[in-house]
Amino acid sequence: xxxxxxxxxxxxxxxxxxxxxxTVKLAKIxxxxxxxxxxxxxxxxxxxxxxxxxxxxxxxxxxxxxYFVDDAQESIEKNDKNRFHLLLFAKNAVGYKNLVxxxxxxxxxxxxxxxxxxxDWTLLEKYHDGVIATTACFFNQISQAYIKNNLSEAEKIFLxxxxxxxxxxxxxxxxxxxxxxxxxxxxxxxxxxxxxxKPVATNDVHYLEIDDWLAHDIVIKTRFDRISSFRIESHxxxxxxxxxxxxxxxxxEFLNNTQEIVNKCEFQLKxxxxxxxxxxxxxxxxxxxxxxxxxxxxxxxEEDKADYYVKSILGQKHPDLVYYSDKIKxxxxxxxxxxxxxxxxxxxxxxxxxxxxxxKTITQFTExxxxxxxxxxxxxxxxxxxxxxxxxxxxxxxxxx
Numbered sequence: 001x002x003x004x005x006x007x008x009x010x011x012x013x014x015x016x017x018x019x020x021x022x023t024v025k026l027a028k029i030x031x032x033x034x035x036x037x038x039x040x041x042x043x044x045x046x047x048x049x050x051x052x053x054x055x056x057x058x059x060x061x062x063x064x065x066x067y068f069v070d071d072a073q074e075s076i077e078k079n080d081k082n083r084f085h086l087l088l089f090a091k092n093a094v095g096y097k098n099l100v101x102x103x104x105x106x107x108x109x110x111x112x113x114x115x116x117x118x119x120d121w122t123l124l125e126k127y128h129d130g131v132i133a134t135t136a137c138f139f140n141q142i143s144q145a146y147i148k149n150n151l152s153e154a155e156k157i158f159l160x161x162x163x164x165x166x167x168x169x170x171x172x173x174x175x176x177x178x179x180x181x182x183x184x185x186x187x188x189x190x191x192x193x194x195x196x197x198k199p200v201a202t203n204d205v206h207y208l209e210i211d212d213w214l215a216h217d218i219v220i221k222t223r224f225d226r227i228s229s230f231r232i233e234s235h236x237x238x239x240x241x242x243x244x245x246x247x248x249x250x251x252x253e254f255l256n257n258t259q260e261i262v263n264k265c266e267f268q269l270k271x272x273x274x275x276x277x278x279x280x281x282x283x284x285x286x287x288x289x290x291x292x293x294x295x296x297x298x299x300x301x302e303e304d305k306a307d308y309y310v311k312s313i314l315g316q317k318h319p320d321l322v323y324y325s326d327k328i329k330x331x332x333x334x335x336x337x338x339x340x341x342x343x344x345x346x347x348x349x350x351x352x353x354x355x356x357x358x359x360k361t362i363t364q365f366t367e368x369x370x371x372x373x374x375x376x377x378x379x380x381x382x383x384x385x386x387x388x389x390x391x392x393x394x395x396x397x398x399x400x401x
Contacts, residue, residue, distance in 0.1 A: 002242040003034045003262050005061065005134070006087060006172065007038035009049070010041040013224035016206045017215045017327055020045060023208055024052040030241045034262045036061035036088075038087055043103055043114050043353045044364040047372055050269040052296030061091040064099055065136055072110035072118035083118065084144060085136035086161075086224055087172070095130025097350055098224075103129040104349035105126030109278050111356050126166060126213045132168040132261055133161060137204050138184035142307040145336065147180055158191045170261065172202045175235040175248035181304045200261065201245060201254035206237040213237065214314075215327035219301075222309045223333075274345075283342050283380045292342045293354050295370065295377070296335040301328050337362045343375035346372045351375075364382050 008016040009023065020037075028037045034056050036050045045065055053060035067083040069075045075083070090096035105127075106117030135142055142161070145154035162169045171188040173179060192199050207216045213235040221228050236248075245255055286292035299308075306329045310321050318324075337360040345351055352373050353364040363370050367377060 011044040028056040033058035038063040072120040082140040089132040098127040105352040143184035295338040343370040345375040
């Protein structure tokens with residue numbers, strides 16, 4: 001039995017065309033009994049994911065793929081763009097709270113120029129209780145050291161992760177037809193055998209069907225609202241059946257090992273009734289205190305932009321322009337601050353994942369999900385001068401992003 005544990009849905013903004021409900025529905029059709037969500041550095045649509053799993057009778061596994069560095073503040077000070085991947089899953093309520101807190105704190109304390117929140121050893125040590133870790137794709141810190149022939153450093157990093165997560169640490173083995181990945185697999189299996197760590201088979205999923213790689217390509221080529229030459233070297237990132245996973249050459253043992261993680265994960269997301277009203281005389285004061293955040297608005301790929309992108313990249317005479325345009329319409333592009341409302345909840349960062357955009361602390365959840373998490377929503381009255389200053393700051397960010 002096998003579970004797809006490495007899935008990037010549309011909350012991995014501008015790097016996925018994998019819609020939540022249609023994927024969960026397909027998982028059910030393919031005979032899966034569970035499925036995981038592991039967005040890049042954020043957790044924006046966990047309620048929507050939970051609802052879809054409940055609708056189709058699948059067990060939801062809540063995770064996130066973090067951006068990892070040794071020392072976040074040092075990376076920020078040096079403007080070091082290097083970072084690595086690591087997958088984390090919530091075993092229980094403590095683990096889920098720690099995932100949310102970890103994601104929030106990565107943005108609030110280790111904000112890399114508003115491009116990503118960084119997690120380092122300090123944060124990982126602080127928030128590892130109730131959490132399972134897997135090495136993620138070959139762009140993890142262990143594999144990158146191994147690929148560069150720094151074997152002693154790779155082993156040192158491997159052992160440090162194992163010392164934190166103990167029996168809740170696993171290595172991911174994938175087959176995406178990428179040469180560096182094969183080197184990564186050799187190194188990870190070598191360490192796994194030596195230190196009795198179980199390998200799990202994964203596919204780094206970013207789109208639903210095999211032919212959807214082209215829709216994904218269009219989305220990532222236009223992530224900055226201009227057409228780039230960026231390309232992915234593999235087209236193996238679709239949501240595969242268990243048979244398709246076996247056909248890549250992955251062993252049944254590694255596929256079966258995913259169920260050990262599934263069995264450990266017992267957390268179920270529930271709605272919480274808001275019991276907090278609070279005095280909102282100063283929204284900024286409440287935000288600075290850590291009891292509130294501005295709401296977020298989602299920016300989508302609208303129909304005219306979708307048509308323009310597809311025609312520009314595929315050509316005006318491509319026979320499937322309408323198909324690919326429909327594939328990317330209404331895909332979330334990013335979230336931005338809604339400074340007219342705040343979500344109020346004491347210690348909000350432990351319940352609702354937060355983010356920093358245009359210098360504002362905002363919720364990663366939609367307004368509805370914030371309410372389901374137990375937050376109360378309040379309007380914010382801002383002076384015309386404050387709004388003008390925010391608009392000016394936003395314009396500067398857009399120019400230099």
